[in-house]
Amino acid sequence: MAQSLPSIPGIRLASVPAQIKNWQRDDLLLIEIAEGASVSATFTQNAFCAAPVLVAREHIRQGQIRALLINAGNANAATGERGLQDARKCCEGVAAALDIESRQVLPFSTGVIGEHLPVQKILDGIPGAAAALDGNGWDSASRAIMTTDTRPKTASRTVEIDGETITIAGIAKGAGMIQPNMATMLAYVATDATIVQPLLDELVKQAVAESFNRISVDGDTSTNDACVLIASGASGKALDDASSAQFQLMKAAIVEVHIELAQAIVRDGEGATKFVTVQVDNAASREEALAVAFEIGESPLVKTALYASDPNWGRLVMAVGNAGIRDLDTSKVSIYLDDVQIVDAGGRADGYTEHAGQNVFEQSDFTIRVDLQRGDACEHIWTCDFSHEYVTINAEYRT
Amino acid sequence: MAQSLPSIPGIRLASVPAQIKNWQRDDLLLIEIAEGASVSATFTQNAFCAAPVLVAREHIRQGQIRALLINAGNANAATGERGLQDARKCCEGVAAALDIESRQVLPFSTGVIGEHLPVQKILDGIPGAAAALDGNGWDSASRAIMTTDTRPKTASRTVEIDGETITIAGIAKGAGMIQPNMATMLAYVATDATIVQPLLDELVKQAVAESFNRISVDGDTSTNDACVLIASGASGKALDDASSAQFQLMKAAIVEVHIELAQAIVRDGEGATKFVTVQVDNAASREEALAVAFEIGESPLVKTALYASDPNWGRLVMAVGNAGIRDLDTSKVSIYLDDVQIVDAGGRADGYTEHAGQNVFEQSDFTIRVDLQRGDACEHIWTCDFSHEYVTINAEYRT
Numbered sequence: 001m002a003q004s005l006p007s008i009p010g011i012r013l014a015s016v017p018a019q020i021k022n023w024q025r026d027d028l029l030l031i032e033i034a035e036g037a038s039v040s041a042t043f044t045q046n047a048f049c050a051a052p053v054l055v056a057r058e059h060i061r062q063g064q065i066r067a068l069l070i071n072a073g074n075a076n077a078a079t080g081e082r083g084l085q086d087a088r089k090c091c092e093g094v095a096a097a098l099d100i101e102s103r104q105v106l107p108f109s110t111g112v113i114g115e116h117l118p119v120q121k122i123l124d125g126i127p128g129a130a131a132a133l134d135g136n137g138w139d140s141a142s143r144a145i146m147t148t149d150t151r152p153k154t155a156s157r158t159v160e161i162d163g164e165t166i167t168i169a170g171i172a173k174g175a176g177m178i179q180p181n182m183a184t185m186l187a188y189v190a191t192d193a194t195i196v197q198p199l200l201d202e203l204v205k206q207a208v209a210e211s212f213n214r215i216s217v218d219g220d221t222s223t224n225d226a227c228v229l230i231a232s233g234a235s236g237k238a239l240d241d242a243s244s245a246q247f248q249l250m251k252a253a254i255v256e257v258h259i260e261l262a263q264a265i266v267r268d269g270e271g272a273t274k275f276v277t278v279q280v281d282n283a284a285s286r287e288e289a290l291a292v293a294f295e296i297g298e299s300p301l302v303k304t305a306l307y308a309s310d311p312n313w314g315r316l317v318m319a320v321g322n323a324g325i326r327d328l329d330t331s332k333v334s335i336y337l338d339d340v341q342i343v344d345a346g347g348r349a350d351g352y353t354e355h356a357g358q359n360v361f362e363q364s365d366f367t368i369r370v371d372l373q374r375g376d377a378c379e380h381i382w383t384c385d386f387s388h389e390y391v392t393i394n395a396e397y398r399t
Numbered sequence: 400m401a402q403s404l405p406s407i408p409g410i411r412l413a414s415v416p417a418q419i420k421n422w423q424r425d426d427l428l429l430i431e432i433a434e435g436a437s438v439s440a441t442f443t444q445n446a447f448c449a450a451p452v453l454v455a456r457e458h459i460r461q462g463q464i465r466a467l468l469i470n471a472g473n474a475n476a477a478t479g480e481r482g483l484q485d486a487r488k489c490c491e492g493v494a495a496a497l498d499i500e501s502r503q504v505l506p507f508s509t510g511v512i513g514e515h516l517p518v519q520k521i522l523d524g525i526p527g528a529a530a531a532l533d534g535n536g537w538d539s540a541s542r543a544i545m546t547t548d549t550r551p552k553t554a555s556r557t558v559e560i561d562g563e564t565i566t567i568a569g570i571a572k573g574a575g576m577i578q579p580n581m582a583t584m585l586a587y588v589a590t591d592a593t594i595v596q597p598l599l600d601e602l603v604k605q606a607v608a609e610s611f612n613r614i615s616v617d618g619d620t621s622t623n624d625a626c627v628l629i630a631s632g633a634s635g636k637a638l639d640d641a642s643s644a645q646f647q648l649m650k651a652a653i654v655e656v657h658i659e660l661a662q663a664i665v666r667d668g669e670g671a672t673k674f675v676t677v678q679v680d681n682a683a684s685r686e687e688a689l690a691v692a693f694e695i696g697e698s699p700l701v702k703t704a705l706y707a708s709d710p711n712w713g714r715l716v717m718a719v720g721n722a723g724i725r726d727l728d729t730s731k732v733s734i735y736l737d738d739v740q741i742v743d744a745g746g747r748a749d750g751y752t753e754h755a756g757q758n759v760f761e762q763s764d765f766t767i768r769v770d771l772q773r774g775d776a777c778e779h780i781w782t783c784d785f786s787h788e789y790v791t792i793n794a795e796y797r798t
Binding site (some may be wrong): 046047048049075077078079080082083112113114115300304307312313314315317318320321322323325326328330331333343345346347348386387388391 | 445446447448474476477478479481482511512513514699703706711712713714716717719720721722724725727729730732742744745746747785786787790791
């Protein structure tokens, strides 16, 4: 269930129905940001990044961002030169409505790839959105950006810093094409804290590394992903010392919001019936730990076994063996399903029973833990199962 | 339909039911090789390689291989020290029955991972198999090694060299966990030609690179894969000059047998309804071309679109963009479905119609061709679609 998000001083939102697809719902979201706010973002690593991503990257480099425009239903990706023009026209529409400059607007699109954006519908929707801007628009915003999501994704925190309350609110969308390096995933997190630009730039990278870059639904990375972090500066004194206890306190809360949103995406993974944490302990490096975790979390054979509640540990060792660790001593590998040891010294653990493993796998939320005994690096990711419903959703998406 | 394979002088085979699983079919295959034959093999790259793979690697290094023993139903993988002992016991059983040394036997297992091999059942089956050895045993051999395969996979060729006929016969099994670097894939190819060991070693590597390492069913690599090439030397003069026309003629036929077997595995991919060639042209390097081809061929979103006969070209460009080419100029990328151009200059091709794309995608066998316009390297792979049946097969495999 989506919680009701608090308003963030300095941020106003409005969602309107622009009929980008043949539906009645809100599908266009406008976010207005107070003057003087800091805005940072991370974008997809896909070489075929979408037109709005190219335009947003260009605009954010110039600073002084005052508005975000997000549409669902059409990704404006692989649309060539016209796609870029379309994204720019949308920015101009927002600039005219809010009396700001076009370069102060960041455009975002999510939906079908390879079809031209219905620009006129979007331009027609902007004035109504501009007129409806409201600090309490977060909940409807979280619904307006949905595509194959079955539910909106929201998270919030408050922290007390030097007697002042700082509020953080975030929304995200995404259910398929989820993989590290950003996915068909859009996330917008805002706080009323004052955070100087260089620290905010660092903070969004760290928060994404700990959250959206540790989830996997199907191993595909989309053309349109973006995560935006806004510090409106409407409350609180400037946090300009990254080593201070105050900054660390706020950072922890911001990272928590990102993690909660990322986990919500996995829980709503296309067709997902299970939420599984893959924890890899005692690897030689963090990279190695993550490689093993993703090999397990992205293996179709593991994911179908999760779906079937079948503790097929052979598929788990297969995946560990495929992670590319050339000098892996398999006789040191242990694997646990929650607290049930299933693999010991590279083979089936003494005393392990199918019944005990099955009991863990039948839960909707559990942990697969691999101990490599090679070093002291630990990492974890979150994944989901691969179900009939995933095939149905993705075989019928455009029809 | 499996063709009836010719006998290969110097090779005798026998299949028997050893009841390794609770089934009535033949599940144990013994292959006897004439003295003086050359035998080469390639094995899985999975770090958790199975006990029989470790033993076979050790034995083949010593040369003079005289027999292969293959069981279906149990992979003897992730079975620790006992697994190694079990594989050695099987070799000893064959050695006793055929009056050869244990190190002259290569053991192979395929089936469920992580359960101990029912060694006594295998030992009980060996004498009957040894008594039944026959040059015409290829067809029943192709059935005895099946696991989730729905049909046996066989291929053969004959070539005339200097007035003499050389025959090549091969069998393979595998339907899931199929990916480069060998998969749950076993293949045995034999010829009566005489090929010296160093040339045969090179030949098996090249043949596997052109065939089994270019197919993908689900992106997983198994613990047990192996491909064995046998030159019995029972006919033909020694082929010891790799640059000779005779050698090239024979090599081409051997590679063709490997490709036919590899393609048969994709066609029988778990739940597969389509056979798709992914061709990448004008890449900067062969590695780059293969990376793009596999990114397309392994993307769950592309594979579900194939299943749905939905020419969702957005997913194709998404996959091209994910192949890790950092300096890709997307405005030069073209994509064709057979001879229908769907993407031009990185966007939807002028004149492309959904109807034309759909007509290609509705076929059971077609080609997706990507032109990168970056260089002159070309590569191709073969893949299949991702269906409901794949999920069903893999969610119910052990039950």
